Amino acid sequence: xxxxxxxxxxxxxxxxxxxxxxxxxxxxxxxxxxxxxxxxxxxxxxxxxxxxxxxxxxxxxxxxxxxxxxxxxxxxxxxxxxxxxxxxxxxxxxxxxxxxxxxxxxxxxxxxxxxxxxxxxxxxxxxxxxxxxxxxxxxxxxxxxxxxxxxxxxxxxxxxxxxxxxxxxxxxxxxxxxxxxxxxxxxxxxxxxxxxxxxxxxxxxxxxxxxxxxxxxxxxxxxxxxxxxxxxxxxxxxxxxxxxxxxxxxxxxxxxxxxxxxxxxxxxxxxxxxxxxxxxxxxxxxxxxxxxxxxxxxxxxxxxxxxxxxxxxxxxxxxxxxxxxxxxxxxxxxxxxxxxxxxxxxxxxxxxxxxxxxxxxxxxxxxxx
Amino acid sequence: xxxxxxxxxxxxxxxxxxxxxxxxxxxxxxxxxxxxxxxxxxxxxxxxxxxxxxxxxxxxxxxxxxxxxxxxxxxxxxxxxxxxxxxxxxxxxxxxxxxxxxxxxxxx
Numbered sequence: 001x002x003x004x005x006x007x008x009x010x011x012x013x014x015x016x017x018x019x020x021x022x023x024x025x026x027x028x029x030x031x032x033x034x035x036x037x038x039x040x041x042x043x044x045x046x047x048x049x050x051x052x053x054x055x056x057x058x059x060x061x062x063x064x065x066x067x068x069x070x071x072x073x074x075x076x077x078x079x080x081x082x083x084x085x086x087x088x089x090x091x092x093x094x095x096x097x098x099x100x101x102x103x104x105x106x107x108x109x110x111x112x113x114x115x116x117x118x119x120x121x122x123x124x125x126x127x128x129x130x131x132x133x134x135x136x137x138x139x140x141x142x143x144x145x146x147x148x149x150x151x152x153x154x155x156x157x158x159x160x161x162x163x164x165x166x167x168x169x170x171x172x173x174x175x176x177x178x179x180x181x182x183x184x185x186x187x188x189x190x191x192x193x194x195x196x197x198x199x200x201x202x203x204x205x206x207x208x209x210x211x212x213x214x215x216x217x218x219x220x221x222x223x224x225x226x227x228x229x230x231x232x233x234x235x236x237x238x239x240x241x242x243x244x245x246x247x248x249x250x251x252x253x254x255x256x257x258x259x260x261x262x263x264x265x266x267x268x269x270x271x272x273x274x275x276x277x278x279x280x281x282x283x284x285x286x287x288x289x290x291x292x293x294x295x296x297x298x299x300x301x302x303x304x305x306x307x308x309x310x311x312x313x314x315x316x317x318x319x320x321x322x323x324x325x326x327x328x329x330x331x332x333x334x335x336x337x338x339x340x341x342x343x344x345x346x347x348x349x350x351x352x353x354x355x356x357x358x359x360x361x362x363x364x365x366x367x368x369x
Numbered sequence: 370x371x372x373x374x375x376x377x378x379x380x381x382x383x384x385x386x387x388x389x390x391x392x393x394x395x396x397x398x399x400x401x402x403x404x405x406x407x408x409x410x411x412x413x414x415x416x417x418x419x420x421x422x423x424x425x426x427x428x429x430x431x432x433x434x435x436x437x438x439x440x441x442x443x444x445x446x447x448x449x450x451x452x453x454x455x456x457x458x459x460x461x462x463x464x465x466x467x468x469x470x471x472x473x474x475x476x477x
Contacts, residue, residue, distance in 0.1 A: 202472040223472040224465035241426055243463020 001287075001358070003321050004042060006035070007349030012055060013328060014345045018062035020332055024048075025345065026055035032069055034086075050077055050088045057102035057113070064108045070099035076113050076123065078132060091132040093121045101147055107154045109176045114145030120159055122171045122191075137169050137192045147207045151214040155180040155189055158217050160205030166219040166227070168196040184215050184231035196235050201225055203246065206262070207329075211252045212337035216272070220247035220260050228258075228272055228279055240270065240279035249329040253339035253356065256369045259285065261326035261344055265318060267354060271369055285354065286320045287362050324348035377412055381420050384408045385428060398477065402442075405435045405477075410450050421457040429462040430469050434477045437470050 012026040022045070024034045032048040032055055053072030060067050067079040067086065074095050077088040093099060097116030104111045113121040113134075118141050123134040143162035150157055150171075157171040170189035172180060185195045196217075203222030210217050218228040224246050227239040247262035256274065261267040269282035324347035332353065334340040345351045360366050384405045412420065424432060436458060439451045458466065 200474070202469065202474050222468075224468040241430060241465060241469065243465045245464050246468060 001321055001352055001354055003350055003352045005348075005350045006042070009349050010324070010327070010347035011345040011349055011351065013058050014330065014343075014351065015058040015060040015067070016330060016332065016343070017060050017065065023351065024058050024060055024067060025351075026058060026069075027349075028054070030054060030071070030073075032058060032067070046086055048079060048086050048088070051075065053098065056098065056100050059102050059104045059111065061104045061108040066104075066108070068102050068104060068111050070102040070113050070115075072098035074099060074115075076102060076111075076121075078111075089132065091123050091134065093123070093134055094136070095119065095121060097144075100144060103148045103150055105150050105154045105171075106152055107177070110154075110171065110173055112148050112150070112157050112171060114148050114159060114161075116144040118143055118145070118161075120145055120148070120157070120169070120171075122157075122173060124173050124176050126175070135173070135191060137171065139192070140194065140197075141167070146204060147219075149208050149210050149217075151183070151185075151210050152212070153180050153183060153214060156183065156185060156195060156210075156214070158208045158210055158219075160208035160219050162204040164200045164203060164205065164221065166196075166198040166205050166208055166217065166229070167194060168217065169194055185235070196229060196231075198227065198229065198237055201227065201239070206247065207249045207260075209251050209258075209336070211255050212335055213255060216252070216255070218250055218252065218258055218272075220250045220262065222246045226250065226258070226260060226270055226279060230272075230274070230277070233274075233277065236277060238272070238277050238279050240281065242281065244268070248325060248327050249344075251329045251331055251339075251342065252336040253331070253334075253342065254368060255337060257282070259329060259339075259342060261329055263325045264320075265322045265325055265346070265348075266320040267326065267329065267342075267344055269366060269368065271367070282368075283363060283366055285359050285363070285366075287359075321352050322346045322348050322350055377408070377416065378420055378423070380408045380411070382423070385424070385431060402435070402438050402477065406439050406444075406447060409435070409439065409454055410447055412450070412454075414450075414453055417453055417457050421454070421461055424461075426462075429458055430466050431477065433458050433462055433466045434470050434473065438477055 007027050009028040014025040022036045030051045034046040035042040036045045051071040055071045057070045070076040076091040079086045095115045095117040099113050099115045101114040110124045120137040121134040126133045145161050147160040155172045158168050170193040201221040205219050208219040215231045224242050229237045245263035247260040250260040256272045258270045266286035271282045326344045326346040328345050330343045331339050332341040340356050
């Protein structure tokens with residue numbers, strides 16, 4: 001595990017370039033900073049200043065090398081590298097609340113922005129007018145859209161919202177693509193069509209993720225649950241009530257395994273057993289340092305009993321790598337089908353890179369299916 | 370004494386099963402809360418762990434909801450025994466079960 005402390009403030013969001021040599025992140029303000037790996041060090045190479053509000057989402061298109069950012073100033077910008085300068089292009093989202101998340105589509109010809117305006121803006125480039133236009137998906141979203149993920153077919157979009165639901169919409173834009181072929185989520189996909197809607201959990205849906213094949217979608221909610229819908233099982237939903245604090249980010253690392261992290265400050269493994277239709281907790285992925293446990297004197301025992309009604313050596317410090325909540329997870333290598341490396345950033349201003357093979361050998365009971 | 374312990378456990382499971390989470394009547398909920406509180410306070414400290422372990426995940430979540438409801442209206446001795454129930458339920462359900470008490474839309 002490689003941990004780098006970038007800031008003393010939270011990292012609001014991050015995105016990696018294609019070859020993973022550069023990371024773009026928002027240091028909890030109106031800017032985006034890009035760092036480049038120089039051997040073992042990270043050097044800041046660019047500062048992108050255009051937003052008038054906190055940057056809430058960043059996505060880096062691997063093939064076209066364009067950045068898209070969105071913020072609480074209700075705007076999104078597409079950034080293109082001209083020489084050694086990133087040049088922004090404003091995209092009018094037509095929203096009257098903060099933008100909260102943004103994702104490029106797999107083919108990078110569209111991007112989706114979730115916002116507090118209770119809608120999703122699907123943006124695409126109109127050649128004749130040489131600008132970005134957007135279409136809105138509104139019904140039946142009742143609250144802020146917190147998270148988005150595209151299906152590999154470039155058309156279906158999963159959205160997690162503060163109205164406690166996970167939904168899959170069609171974001172088909174006839175101007176930029178062919179009609180999509182049928183998927184296990186349905187065959188008719190006109191723009192805005194609701195293909196799937198989960199029944200209400202009891203928490204805001206913080207993060208949502210399609211599996212590599214697109215046949216499964218998983219999401220984490222503020223009521224400390226992890227849910228998965230399987231299109232190959234008639235969209236049956238499996239949930240797991242976790243014993244942890246709410247999870248804020250989730251990603252598939254194989255078709256059956258998920259890594260999620262959140263307010264417990266450490267990534268955790270979950271496994272989907274297709275035959276039983278069940279989700280199980282597979283273990284914490286943070287290998288705690290062996291702290292020296294010195295024994296308690298009798299006096300200390302009584303003091304603990306008096307103060308805390310317990311004689312345990314309660315931990316006042318965190319054992320985990322991240323010292324505060326983890327907000328985002330990204331897959332670095334191997335894709336969502338066979339992830340070999342993933343990255344976490346959090347409220348402690350730190351970024352950690354996790355190697356799946358090393359985790360498997362370090363944690364003997366870990367089984368990634 | 371073994372007979373009494375069995376009765377308490379049986380009463381516990383019966384009270385858990387007749388949970389009024391789906392009913393909207395305040396009176397019905399009050400009654401169920403009262404019954405549950407009586408059952409929980411009738412347990413001996415040493416019997417609590419066994420009762421908690423006999424529950425499934427949903428049961429532990431439901432128990433946690435009743436425990437917090439019990440905290441809301443403390444009687445003379447209720448808080449002490451409820452705290453013991455809380456400790457055992459927490460050991461099984463983790464912080465997640467408390468989070469679900471806070472986020473639940475349907476209360477007990």
